[in-house]
Amino acid sequence: MPASSLLIPHTTLIFPKSPPEPVPSTVSRPILLSFLSMEDSSNIVVRTDKLTRTFGDLTAVDSLELAIAAGEIFGLLGPNGAGKTTTLSMLATLLRPTSGTAMVAGHDVVREKDRVRRLIGLVFQDPSTDEELTAWENMDFHGRLYAVPRETRKRRIPELLEMVDLADRSRDRVKTFSGGMKRRLEIARGFLHHPAVLFLDEPTLCLDPVGAIYLRRIIRRLQAENKTILLTTHYMFEADALCQRIAVINKGKIVAEGSPAELKSVVSDLSVIEVEIFGSVDDRLPALRAQPFVDALSIENREQKQVLLIQSPAGAEAVSTVLRLLDGVRVGKVAVREPTLEDAYIRLVEGEA
DSSP: OOGGGOOOSOGGGOOOOOOOOOOOOOOOOOOOOBSOOOOOGGGEEEEEEEEEEEETTEEEEEEEEEEEETTOEEEEEOOTTSSHHHHHHHHTTSSOOSEEEEEETTEETTTTHHHHHTTEEEEOSSOOSOTTSBHHHHHHHHHHHTTOOHHHHHHHHHHHHHHTTOGGGTTSBGGGSOHHHHHHHHHHHHTTTOOSEEEEESTTTTOOHHHHHHHHHHHHHHHHTTOOEEEEESOHHHHHHHOSEEEEEETTEEEEEEOHHHHHGGGTTOEEEEEEEESOOGGGHHHHHTSTTOSEEEEEEETTEEEEEEEETTGGGGHHHHHHHTTTSEEEEEEEEOOOHHHHHHHHHTTOO
């Protein structure tokens, strides 16, 4: 049966042949805040050079420069709409760059897209398994599409299902699985054909807390096995826990890159003042932001209350002024703490670094 006549739930599983296409022209290089320079280029699995994608007047990805080494878990961290999924789509050959180049496992994503597609695993945000098939049947079907030999499939499928703790559910239909189980199955399926790199787009998005914790455990297990993974997320604690290196992307540009510890050094000169508030403080924010000791300011929702977060080199000395400016607002607990990766992220995204 020709590939074009197969009916499957996720079209990215089928990669028809296509003729080589010319590589687009490049654009100027952006200024980056970079903490790590890779000297051993022979170890690089993913590399981009001035990678750009526009949609009309919108520049979704702007002259992106990335280098991801074999065996590392690399995080692309940014707010919604920052360009994370667009970047992944270009690297996976699902979206043609407007300009610039990208190489995956030594192959150009435009000129050699068929080679690239056979060398990657891909798990996007939306489920792509066939819910009427069993876990084993989904894995086997994927292996056939990638021309994995029958004997190899017989050996690899149980190994991978065991790796994601689904061996005892291998003969159950996927429609009986929880969201977390489906995502784990997709990760196992993504490794069936021995990809050079696995792309995970917001892997824990929409999962319940238990499912998300379980999935992060699986990713850590893959890290111990020296797998190469590029994951996107807007959860700072997730990037901190899983990734050896992180690139922070905002409005299509990389604003910082390094290990979690290196990124945290961006705010090493600051303390964070946390003030629990009840009710609106929108009218107080301009006066607070105008204070010379305020480096960055944000508000976080936590259950039935909001927490005002102020990054400041003044630390505890600034608390009395903050409370004075909040006079008339119902205030709860006030604390001063050391900064986290999330605080570094806020400073970088706000352009203060």
